Amino acid sequence: MSFSSMSKQQVLDAGEAAGEEAVEMIPGLPEEVAEKCLLHLPFLYHRLFRTVSSTWNRFLTDAPAKPLLLPAGTAGAGTVAAAASVSFSLPFLFAFAFDPLSRRLQCQALDPFSRRWLLLPPVPGGAAAGSFAVVGLPTRGEIYVIGGVEDGDNSKEVRSVAVYSAARNGWEQAPAMRTPRGYMAAGEVGGRVVVAGEDGEAEVFDPEERRWSPAAARHGAAVARYDAAAAGGRLYVTEGWAWPFERAPRGAVYDAAADAWVEMARGMREGWTGSCAVAGGRMYIVAEYGEWRLKRYVEARDEWRMVAGGGVPPEVRRPHVVAGEVGELAGGRRRIYVVGAGLDVAVGTVAGGEEEVVEWEVVKGPAEFAGLAPCNAQVLYA
Structure with missing residues (x-):
């Protein structure tokens, strides 16, 4: 199960729907690996990493509902609060x-x-x-x-x-x-x-x-x-x-x-x-x-x-x-x-x-x- 609330493919699809060129989140890495790399960024540095590219910015901030997912294997894994204001689970x-x-x-x-x-x-x-x-x-x-x-x-x-x-x-x-x-x-x-x-x-x-x-x-x-x-x-x-x-x-x-x-x-x-x-x-x-x-x-x-x-x-x-x-x-x-x-x-x-x-x-x-x-x-x- 993905740790994030918005998969790499969802990010790419969102960019295409907006008429933007689809850009891989981290070129050359499978989507689940790219997600986990971003998930381990300390939250204090999220603002800095949003400036890397529009794709990263969307992944960090623009998931439609931004539900919080508890890590796979936890009690209650899955969406905990559909209106949660963060989309990471560390x-x-x-x-x-x-x-x-x-x-x-x-x-x-x-x-x-x-x-x-x-x-x-x-x-x-x-x-x-x-x-x-x-x-x-x-x-x-x-x-x-x-x-x-x-x-x-x-x-x-x-x-x-x-x-x-x-x-x-x-x-x-x-x-x-x-x-x-x-x-x-x-x-x-x-x-x-x-x-x-x-x-x-x-x-x-x-x-x-x-x-x-x-x-x-x-x-x-x-x-x-x-x-x-x-x-x-x-x-x-x-x-x-x-x-x-x-x-x-x-x-x-x-x-x-x-x-x-x-x-x-x-x-x-x-x-x-x-x-x-x-x-x-x-x-x-x-x-x-x-x-x-x-x-x-x-x-x-x-x-x-x-x-x-x-x-x-x-x-x-x-x-x-x-x-x-x-x-x-x-x-x-x-x-x-x-x-x-x-x-x-x-x-x-x-x-x-x-x-x-x-x-x-x-x-x-x-x-x-x-x-x-x-x-x-x-x-x-x-």
């Missing part, structure tokens, strides 16, 4: 980190093939550490930085939303939220951004319509955000854990299809003892205690099951932030990234069905990243 890890001296927020992207970090344009605004939400829309190649408090004023919440597009390698302002929010839970549910404040109020952003709409409010006692994850059409918000428990932790679940909140299952909330990543449709936690072992949630049993294999390698120091790839790899494997201090990254490959095992590989961050403290990570198909 996963890139985006890491947000603060410089503890300047307190400036930076964003870098790790190319998992070359193991090179790419510096991205600065994030607009001056959000304070931990006071904003970050949501990735992987199949659209977009990241949203939402709300927060004004830099230097930890009491003034804001409505602003900035969106990064991998296709353009740039930021722009998106429509502001209906309500100012400083601390919130947020995630991508069904291709939309769901934001839930600690006061129980929630709203949803539709990237196609580019507008915010109110969502059902969560009733009952407030849930202080500790961690959140989105999977299976739901946003899970947990209050976290502390030992010994002063009281049982609370948790809430937003069901997008029903536009309703329900209480989180007991086993899920009591076992949520770390940071959650969703990979291949499964929810995993990197535990914050002991050897930083990986656990997977089993909904049928309402329990977190330990994944065999070692914990996160100790050279990847805390604080940890985690992210997972949307699709499965060949053989039904799943991939998780744990980003630590200095942007050292532990790449975990999880294999198996009910009984799973994880193997870790460490990608060291450059020396100049030594002082950076990660605060969020997202995986985009860019």
